[in-house]
Amino acid sequence: MKTALGVVVAACVCVHACPKEHHARTHDRHLVRRDGIEVFPPALGHNERILVDSFDTSTLATWSKYYSYRRIVSGEGADANKSVAQWTAGQWAQHGFTTRLEGYYVYLNYPTHRALQLKNSNGSTHVVSLEEDVLESDETTSFPDRIPAFHGYSGSGNASAGYVYVGQGSQADFNRLKTLGVELEGKIALAKYGGPFRGIKVKNAQDFGMIGAVVFTDPGDDRNMTEANGYAAYPKGPARNPSSIQRGGVPFISTYPGDPTTPGYPSKEDSPRMEKKNTPTIPSLPLSWIEAQPLLRALNGHGIDAKRVNRTKWIGAIPNVDYNSGPAPGTTLSLSNIMEDRTGWIWNTIGIINGTHEDEVVIVGNHHDAWMIGGAADPHSGSAILIELAKAFGKLLKTGWKPRRTIVLASWDAEEYGLVGSTEWVEEYIPWLKKAAVSYLNIDVGVSGTIPDFSASPDLHLLTTSTARKIVWPHGENQTIYSVWAEKAGEIDNLGAQSDYTAFVHRGGIAAIDLGTTRAPLDPIYHTHSNYDSYHWMTTYADPGFVMHKAIGQFLALMLYHLVDDASLPLEPANYGVEMRAYLKGLESKIAPVNSTARLDLTQLKDAIATFETAAQNFNELRASTTPNDFEHVTQLNHKARDFSRGFISQGGLPGRVFYQNLIFAPGIDTGYAPVSFPGITEAVQAGDFALAKEYVGKTARAILAAADELKSEEARPELV
Ligand SMILES: *[C@@H]1O[C@H](CO)[C@@H](O)[C@H](O)[C@H]1NC(C)=O
Ligand SMILES: *[C@@H]1O[C@H](CO)[C@@H](O)[C@H](O)[C@H]1NC(C)=O
Ligand SMILES: *[C@@H]1O[C@H](CO)[C@@H](O)[C@H](O)[C@H]1NC(C)=O
Ligand SMILES: *[C@@H]1O[C@H](CO)[C@@H](O)[C@H](O)[C@H]1NC(C)=O
Ligand SMILES: *[C@@H]1O[C@H](CO)[C@@H](O)[C@H](O)[C@H]1NC(C)=O
Ligand SMILES: *[C@@H]1O[C@H](CO)[C@@H](O)[C@H](O)[C@H]1NC(C)=O
Ligand SMILES: *[C@@H]1O[C@H](CO)[C@@H](O)[C@H](O)[C@H]1NC(C)=O
Ligand SMILES: *[C@@H]1O[C@H](CO)[C@@H](O)[C@H](O)[C@H]1NC(C)=O
Ligand SMILES: [Zn+2]
Helix, strand or coil: CCCCECCCCCCCCCCCCCCCEECCCCCCECCCCCCCCCCCCCCCCCEEEHHHHHHHHHHHHHHHHHHHHCCCCCCCCCCCCCCHHHHHHHHHHHHCCCEEEEEEECCCCEEEEHHHHHEEECEEEEECCCCCCCCCCCCCHHCCCCCCEEEEECCCCCEEEEEEECCCCCCHHHHHHHCCCCCCCCEEEEECCCCHHHHHHHHHHHHHCCCCEEEECCHCCCCCCCCCCCCCEECCCCCCCCCCCEEEEEECCCCCCCCCCCEEEEEEEECCCCCCCCCCCEEEEEHHHHHHHHHHHHCCCCCCCCHHHCCCCCCCCCCCCCCCCCCCCCEEEEEEEEEEEEEEEEEEEEEEEECCEEEEEEEEEEEEECCCCCCCCCHHHHHHHHHHHHHHHHCCCCCCCCEEEEEEEEEEEHHHHHHHHHHHHHHHHHHHHHHEEEEEEEEEECCCCCEEEEECCCHHHHHHHHCCCEEEECCCCCCEHHHHHHHCEECCCCCCCCCCHHHHCCCCCCEEEEEEECCCCCCCCCCCCCCCCCCCHHHHHHHHHHHHHHHHHHHHHHHHHHHHCCCCCCCCCCHHHHHHHHHHHHHHHHHHHHCCCCCCCCCHHHHHHHHHHHHHHHHHHHHHHCCCCCHHHHHHHHHHHHHHHHHCCCCEEEECCCCCCCEEEECCCEEEEEEEEEEHHHHHHHHHHHHHHHHEEEEEEHHHHHHHHHHHHCCCCCCCC
């Protein structure tokens, strides 16, 4: 789920289903650009060359077409169609992977009736279309079994009331409206996409007493690529098709991902079921901008005007719309969204190649469920790349190579509803994963624009940039992934909750990366979760010839290769020290404006970071002085590099959201997608709760010390009492 809307860089949450909503870059993100002399073409080792040369644009196109021409939505019901999961297993098996399907029995829902009607104050009514246009040139948009536009895990019901425009639907937006005296209770919320994850918008509306929500796409988030700037709309050109609708899940992702009826444990057929607490009770629907226009226009001149509301990103770019709050007297919406509960099977495909060290495992995954017949970007740019990656490793195996560490490939199901397949899997295997997982590599929206885009835990930054230097980028002259990234992005983001890495990072404390590409301002519009994320769009506008698919796949293959093959594990614990320093600065600058220095003492946190830095430095010295054939010590050091980040999840998790146990970063409680660093402290400060902030200074410091302890040599480690 990656969304290309919004501010700066998109990534995919596919829960986000995957549109990675862009989040604004914040000052606490550390710049990772490292300059150096570029050699072109990059020099590769023998095995690296075999892997890289194996990637083939024509087979990538074949896999992309296979996946993008069929319906692979979750929520189909009790006997979910496993044909795609089986086909994927068959492909991987051809290249030497031992494969199996792993099913979970999960709660999902699916619409049986949807309708939206506007009633004007003069009594006239207007039926709002919930369909995307069928396009002659893009054949999958007309497939009869195409998927309706809806919100997965939406509440079921009818709502009929006046409505209020609520901007991006953040808590701050709602609070502002309340302060301005706008009546929210009993009304329907009209929110634009962008900013918080859509499920958080619906949650906020519900928390403020509203009875339904409509979430629309706004061309104001399309940056320079707009019809207003003279570009033709898809399919004639690269600008947004006005009828495009962003489907998507609406769980409360920043509280709990996965099956909402089995929080914290895997969904087996006979698992006990809890009452759902992390999905909305009010109905909601997604809408295109062209259909949202009359709804917004009817609010012109009513309620509070946009200037006075004065909220970030409040004003969009829909013509003839003033973005007033409303409500407008006598103007109402009738929203109907009847959802049927469908508890049933979902299927993850798992493929394994055993390494010689079975207690060291690297997992590579993407999801295979999609919001439309299509999904050429989300998720099938990733799905196609995974088959090609399996093929590349198959070639290496044929030379007699055997990985030092075990490789696990995963194709997750039901990511789009709320990271369900991956979360249930992590919940099932968490004891083993915490012992053995070296890293989790996620590819979801592998290609949606022309800028390479990485989010990763700090210990994977160096491997990311060094690998990026080895891959030729297909656009520009003599460019590598690194050179393009350094020029156009230059930062590696933290991990929030945008895709299937979530449970690995936040529950398991496992090193992880999410990788792909994102849009530049003039790149073709990526129609997130719309029928227009299609094979036709991919081959016409986004990646004709599949050349970026190839480069991103080669990058992923080399990341995986070094993680499973290098004698000394290429993880850099010391970079956590560098990053945590930057987060500390960010935290201090957040505290300064509220002048809470007197009330919140960060000394304990600073001391813990210093202790960690010393431990990491000692670790580096020890690693540098250990000879590769000193097997016992190399293994000991590798295990420390694998395990130290489990320390960050040692202190019982975040307030009110026990699933999120990582105290270094978490998805923001009110963003859902975008990460927050030192979340226990930061969010308590933002809420003005300094007693809680103080408690989390202690917990966070202890978590950092636990990680530092893991890194210390056996001799130097204090006895655990
Ligand atoms: C399952 O999906 C495949 C193709 O994706 C289709 O050919 C088959 O008819 C489907 N089976 C059922 C029972 O719907
Ligand atoms: C009622 O109001 C709507 C919206 O302003 C307008 O489009 C429509 O023409 C009006 N109908 C009548 C009968 O006046
Ligand atoms: C909801 O509204 C639809 C009209 O859109 C109507 O057909 C249906 O009966 C209503 N359902 C309930 C439960 O009120
Ligand atoms: C995009 O638009 C902005 C403002 O309209 C302009 O400053 C910028 O140069 C444009 N960027 C590109 C790549 O055209
Ligand atoms: C809008 O809000 C900002 C701070 O949030 C403030 O500095 C500015 O003066 C406000 N503008 C208006 C017109 O109220
Ligand atoms: C891989 O290792 C596991 C665990 O030791 C074992 O059960 C399995 O049979 C092995 N698979 C292959 C193909 O060797
Ligand atoms: C690109 O690389 C080739 C081969 O190394 C070299 O001959 C050529 O001059 C380079 N072009 C640029 C613009 O650097
Ligand atoms: C912040 O609070 C402290 C202690 O109450 C006080 O001494 C200091 O002057 C305040 N600083 C500012 C900038 O208001
Ligand atoms: Zn996705």
